[in-house]
Amino acid sequence: MRGALGFAWLTLVRQPARAALGILGVAAVGALLFDMLLLSNGLVISMGRLLDRTGYDVRVSATDLGPNLGPLIPEARDVARAIAALPSVRSAVTLRIADARISTSESDRIFAVIQGTEAGAGRPWTLLRGREPQTPRELVLDEEGAERLSAQPGATVNVGASCTQGEDALPVLPFVVVGVVEFPFEDVGSYGAGVTARGLGEACGGTDIEAAHLILITSAGDPSAAVRDIHRLRPDLVAATNAQVLSRIQQGGFTYFRQISTVLSTVTLSFALLLITVLLTVSVNQRLGEIAALRALGFSARRVVADVFWESVLIVGIGGLLSLPFGGALAVWLDTILKRIPGIPADVHFFVFEPRALVIHSSLLAATAIMAALYPMRIVARLPIAATLRHEVIS
């Protein structure tokens, strides 16, 4: 085997331009294949990590529509308390979401998503500076919003909330910025703010002050048991574990990326298979006289077939190895492009590395190397030695 591998290596380095171009071609195709494998599950993995990072493992809403699309859960604070009392639940916090225009002056204003949660409870954001809002007129801003408005902790901002699907003319209320936070689900290029549930209720005109879009639950260890208990307690509400939320995402619009990943992977592999086969076949056809001479010198058919096989393995193997860094760089570029889709949280990525992708990538390339070598191996195995040598001499 070592002899055949060495011979294949010498064949490649004898024609460096040809070999280098073949390897670079495989690297480019391999990079695309690697990226498609990262894309096939990337969004779901990334969203799963994000959901887990928030610390809540069950979400309760009035319907199975999106968090700010469905109707409010009335008296959500009482509902949250009842849920928190369940043995399978550790804690429950209400969350209401609205749009808001936040300004410091006529010219300095931002349109932000504002979230309201109960004071003192766990928050669906991460505090970076300052402190959490404790009173109804205190507010936290994300880093981008604070920078855009030049509103660091201590500043006062005016908030005009919009709490229905349409435009509504609600009074503008002053809020004191008490902290700067990070929202895990914030979209790229958007702004976010957080207040107490009462603060948002008042900004929303004082109606449905106890209502919320979501109740975020931390289970006692078994999210499925928590969902069952919540369903028994309030069958009119929809409770879902993170896994169920992910399953909905998988069945939803983002399956498009899985489909396109499958289609492109198939096309890419077929393309690579075809071209490597042609490359090896032409190469073998050019060396028929040489191979016949080797056979005449005593090389077995098995040995010359092994040479062709190892040549294919070397081209695909080196190209495949190079494809990993190429693919990584390409994934960063493609991720930047796709993250411009509206509504994608900044921390969610389309291309996420997982060991499984590497295993599949290697297996597919290995299979391609073997299949691409089959036809040229057959040519070499069936090569008539005497006739080929005679033809070489005559021509």
Next chain:
Amino acid sequence: VLPLVLLFVLAATSASAQEPPLPQILVARQLAEAEGLEVGDVVELSADGPAAPLKGAPYNSASGAPYKFQVAGIYEPTPDPARLGEVPREVRLHLPDLLRLTREPSTPEGAEHVEGINLALVDPNDARQFARDVANRMPGVNARRAVDAAGASGPFLVLERFHLAIAIVTIVAATMFLLALTIMLVDERRETVGVLRLIGLSVRRILVQVLLEGLLIATAGALFGLVLAVASESLINQFFQWRYDTALVFVRVTPSVAAKCIAIAVPLGAAATVLASWALMRRSGLRLARR
């Protein structure tokens, strides 16, 4: 008529002819199929979810009480790539019916709001000026051109950029393979080129011949690729339309796309041939013919 996502509470039986006529709605095809709805069926709609149904509420159902409608027709919703894979749970109803359905008890009739008003201008070129006039005369009302309202960074545009990036990588990979193959093919013709040089043909003359040959092969290849794309266009669309139950068109080989493909593939193929031949041409005829 205004499109709105509402919650189906109950699908009832066909309307009786003796009852007063019910207000009519159109139901999205996918929703009709999912719920088994047909033209003439009576459904109950409420503007609120099941979390807080207020039984016994008056005609106004903003508080959750259902209200009966008759299905007048089934319609195909405008495909939306952002909602691919979702069953469009949409119905369309006349605006007065919708306002009655969603009006808060405290809101007097005629004081409801709408999200937007679509306008058709006499001269569409006046759209920018019209938007400026509205902004000046009616503070708080935001007028935008339909093109601007669609958003420059919409999913369509992003997906187009993504596909372009994939296409660039594919072209790079194809170019590598093409160069490798042409180098091998040119190498195979080393002797022929040597003989041509020895009988007096100039390097320029042979390169022109190689270029023409490359152009012919590249054109034939590009045309074959286009035929393959056109032939597979319908298959790809049918598969994805079936998969997502949508009327969205996923692949369309337009004349501009075809022209772009030809414009890239033909010069690339010809250039690869000339580039691969160039190294060979620099050697002397004797050296080439000797082999």
